[in-house]
Amino acid sequence: MQWIEFGVFTALFLFVSVLGFLATHWRRAESMQHLDEWGLGGRKFGSWITWFLVGGDLYTAYTFVAVPALVFGAGAMGFFALPYTVVLYPLVLLPLLRMWSVSRVHGYVTPADYVRGRYGSPLLATLIAVTGIVATMPYIALQLAGLEAVLRTMGLNAGGLAGHAPLFIAFLVLALYTYQSGLRAPALIAFVKDLLIYVVILVAVFYLPSRLGGWGSIIDQSAATWSGSDSGGSILLGEHNQLQYATLALGSALALFLYPHSLTGILASSGRKVIRRNMVALPAYSFLLGMLALLGYAALAAGVEPIVNGATGEPDSNTIVPVLFDRMFSDWFAGLAYAAIGIGALVPAAIMSIAAANLWTRNIYKEHLRPGATPAQEAKQAKLASLVVKFGAVLSIVFIDPQFSIDMQLIGGVIVLQTLPAVAIALYTRWLHRWALVAGWTVGMVWGLWQLYLIPKDPATGEGHFGGSAMPLSDFSLFGWQPLPDIRTQIYVGAVALLLNLLVAVVLTPLLRWFGAAEGSDATVEADYHATEAPSGPTETAEAETSGETASR
Template sequence: MNIGATVVFSVLFLLVTVLGFVAAGWRRGNLDELAEWGLGGRQFGTIVTWFLLGGDLFTAFTVVAIPALAFGAGAVGMFAIPFCIITFPFIFIVFPRLWRVAKQRGYVTVADFVHARYRSKTLALAIAVTGILALMPYIALQLVGLEVAIGALGFDTSGLTGDMPLAVAFAILAAYTYKSGLRAPAMIAIVKDILIYVTVIAAAIIIPGQLGGFEHIFAAIPASKRLLRPPTASGLADYGAYVSIALGSAVATVLYPHAATALLSSKSGNTVRRNMVLLPIYTLLLGFITLLGYMAVAANVRGMPEFAKYFAAYGNNFAVPALFLHFFPSWLAGLAFAAIGIGALVPAAIMSIAAANLYTRNVHLAIVNPRMTALDETRVSKLVAVFVKIGAIAIIFGLPVSYATDLQLLGGIWIIQTLPTVVFGLFGRTFDPRALLIGLFSGLACGTWMVAQQHFKTSVYTLHFDGYAIPLYAAMWALLLNMIVAGALSVPAWMRGAASFTGLSGSGDSLRDEA
């Protein structure tokens, strides 16, 4: 066990635990109201929202998995940079409009908006269930990041005894989330982001200095992994996958319920816009995080005997912790692992709150008990947030880690299928709700089938047209089918609407009334 690192890790973990409970009295409001507990009273300003979104979108799994991808696959791992560049303008356009509508009409979830826009409980229920199912493996993967950090400290994370630290961490998380709601991750996110920045800046200075500089680091990357394979006369090679994964990841990030929860907690639409101007700072940070994978290749951490058992247990996900253990002093390694561990707790808290709000407002209220009071809603949401965390722990404890990763592949594909309903609905009632529902199910089935055909080893599916191979992120193929089905089935509704409008042409007054 690394005693120095463990002490620093424990102190910082204790600090955020205290902050989680103290947050209940921060920006005091009635936490028996769902908007106060689940959205922080919609009162977070630019700075708090910036930290909250940073903690929400840049998770522990981001810090561990993206460098691991660069470590194993090379240039493909750099997809995270254009993914961020696409994400922020998308949010800038879409979410201020959603925020305004949600604020005016008291919506807590995106499914609330869907229900009101299309007057369809069934469509809102489908959107809510899709969001909950997509979130569950995402929460579980935060546990994977936390488990890697705890294992790097020297703890045995196998067996029942090894599961205890994870269980205790999530029990504490459940307790202060139950008490403080969204205020807890908002306050803790400030500490988490500061720790992440300190860690990455230290790594960008210390590690290249000991490896002979960035020139030596890039020279150590095999030529086959330094660049993407270019398109050929018969296919797009890596380009189609690279571009579609970047685009699909950006869309998925915006549509995940926890992103909506964080953004709807802002105090104004302009707060959202200002954050989209400031959040690209994280893109620069993510660039250096990705480069940690290249640094791990240059340092040959996989060939270091002291890390052999860890790579056997965690695979490429241990590349970044190995770097920290090898190059950082003990106290700084502890700080880095605390950043990863706390980076798991913040998004896990927001995700569980988002899932609980969806269940309460769009499943329980719609089906189980339509007569719930506002107090009942909050009580149900608090309990569901606890059960969601228990479910995430069950996924990790009951299934191999590879299953959680497989489910997360599906989660990203599933959540993108809500785009026609949610995003297009913000700018007009273009599609018929029944057509959207059938399109949604078509996209979900198609995306799931494509990933299953690849035996869950990749989310890229290659279609062949006239001898030309087009590899794309399966979510994009499924979304294309989704929109084609929804559009085709909406044509009769468009024709009925056009006929109804034409029938009014004989009366100018009636026409103006309809408009």
């Protein structure tokens, strides 16, 4: 047991937990019994708060633990996250501005709310909500895996369920302050999290090379290590994974702001100018991500070995960076670094659970179970749902053990990408028929999940399921027909599933119109997508929805 490291970690963890509970008094609202207040922080976060909130939401344990672990195990493939975050912000800027405006005008809290208004389809909105919840589960699980890796490195590595006990305790604290303070809690804690992360990483990227002979020597040692092993890692991409790298980067960029938690941070901002400023400033985190990825090479050069998980008996690749810090830093600074990683997991986990709870409350509970729910009842239901979501994520940790924890996020990406036609494309055109969107979603989801199921955890033996997110083109099949039987080039499953989704939607749309299938009403008008603030009262909102329905008819 590393008592000094554990002491520093515990002190900082308790500090941010207290902040989480006190956050309910920060920018205090008249009442927290409303989703706008509990789930969106009153929709009034300015540029700085939004920058820390969205940054804390997007740059998670995925960044601090999973990406370096992938670089450690696979090499160049792990750097897909850099082009992904480079193309991301210019790609999503204009769609996010339109989503913020139409959501502010109509009071939408979730992307499924928008789909419900755009297409007048409760079924399609429910599918979008369920997709968002399911896709968020493994993403929260990834955060908890990062937190558990830190605890394991400090000596909390028992077998069986006892090995997960510290995680359950951390989960309970997170659940309680999220229940009380809503989105204000992670927004406030994000300030502390980002400060710690920047300090730790800036020290690491300058101090570690001085101990290991410089970055040139580190990369040379990494290449030599891989050349003498059969791990499959490489400094350069191979002939079979270049397409995987490109589709993974683009698919991840398209998926990120389809996640409900990403949109939650955007909808909580106070205006379109705030979003513009953040899309310019957020790439600063991409620089941080690149430096973090290099730690995978540093761990190789330092001869780091992952800790064996006491619960499963298998090496835990998530412990690569914590073990590197334990070996290279003093105990007190290692404890500081562990706290940065742990808090970096708690902030996004809180936002993700809030976003999933908003989806459940607005688009399942209120839509189907209690249409007459009051704002206070909605807020109560969302608080309870956030607890259930976190519990589901903990179960994911216990029962799903992919080769790399980053696969949890990539699997979630395959799922959430299937909402792109109904959410993102709909911001610009309503040409796709609502029933064609349902059919496309079904095909993309079923095929994508089936393909993910077929990917083995152990490629050498072919055993297990949900072992990753890439498939060889030779495995691509349409009703038993394999058009590329001898091509071993890998591709991201999510990219293929999305193409099938779009193909079905585009082909069925004119057929459905030819048969006269009902299109549903559109509650939005073009002016809604450019609004800079909400209408002054409910009467104007109702008039806007009425005019949208008239225009649709």
